[in-house]
């Protein structure tokens with residue numbers, strides 16, 4: 001018998017709305033509602049979806065003036081919760097922790113835009129379900145790694161388990177989308193580089209022994225991220241078949257052989273009617289997976305908005321329910337149909 005856990009999703013942007021949708025369908029949890037900060041039309045969407053909406057006290061009248069039937073203040077919702085999934089705009093999670101979660105003694109999950117170190121650190125652990133799911137059990141504050149960081153862990157960990165100290169180093173080039181499909185901001189005709197990509201230290205937080213070097217570029221696209229991972233071995237790299245067999249067994253990985261672009265994958269997910277157009281996984285492009293001498297190159301696309309939603313759901317089960325990992329994966333797979341959808345995508349792009 002599981003005690004129902006009260007969860008509040010604080011923030012209703014690209015990540016928060018997806019989290020709220022899935023958590024409202026999990027019978028082991030009770031979703032108190034979502035936190036909304038601007039009295040815009042997304043409030044109506046949340047209300048139409050049957051969600052209770054909580055707003056900052058100072059903005060209560062603005063929401064009421066627009067005839068939005070809000071349920072109370074963000075403070076009320078945090079008070080009622082056992083755990084908060086913070087989905088605030090980057091950096092605001094820290095302020096929420098200091099102002100609300102810590103004083104009220106509430107556990108919280110933070111998203112990848114928050115800091116792990118420095119004066120605005122929210123937690124000292126970054127979760128990656130493939131690596132450190134069980135370590136989150138009983139913790140009060142944990143960061144769910146960002147989409148790129150989640151994708152890297154999902155691939156590096158099984159390869160490290162399979163090939164161990166034969167691997168000399170990982171070099172990853174991340175090609176990031178400029179904005180999400182739902183964002184209203186413009187996409188600029190430019191390519192931006194990142195002087196010090198946070199992804200390297202974030203991955204090393206949960207895979208400290210990996211010899212990893214990351215570059216990141218932002219390109220004018222809204223579709224998906226693309227990673228080129230080069231893995232250097234001490235002697236000859238393994239065969240393509242062996243690498244694919246290793247990765248194909250993994251939860252949240254699809255092996256696609258005929259996609260030509262990130263847009264191909266995203267549009268297919270939309271055509272297939274996947275919720276929010278998300279695949280929630282990484283897609284290994286096996287036609288572009290190459291082996292030469294001591295180097296293995298893996299090209300994969302990473303569903304930026306969808307990727308972290310099952311990860312948050314798994315983390316919640318570790319922190320709030322203390323569920324063993326295999327049971328948590330079963331539960332998450334049931335709600336998201338991840339394995340079924342991976343096989344559908346593989347069939348579409350065989």
Ligand SMILES: NC(=O)c1ccc[n+]([C@@H]2O[C@H](COP(=O)([O-])OP(=O)(O)OC[C@H]3O[C@@H](n4cnc5c(N)ncnc54)[C@H](OP(=O)(O)O)[C@@H]3O)[C@@H](O)[C@H]2O)c1
Nearest residue numbers: 010011012013014015036037038088089111113147304305
């Ligand atoms: N987008 C992605 O693909 C992606 C992937 C992985 C991780 N993340 C991380 O997830 C987090 C949220 O990203 P997002 O893409 O969902 O951002 P977003 O679409 O810009 O949404 C942010 C939301 O934060 C709300 N907000 C404003 N002040 C707040 C506060 N004090 N407390 C709580 N919420 C507040 C805003 O509410 P109003 O709209 O009502 O003003 C907005 O809906 C960030 O840390 C980001 O790095 C994003």
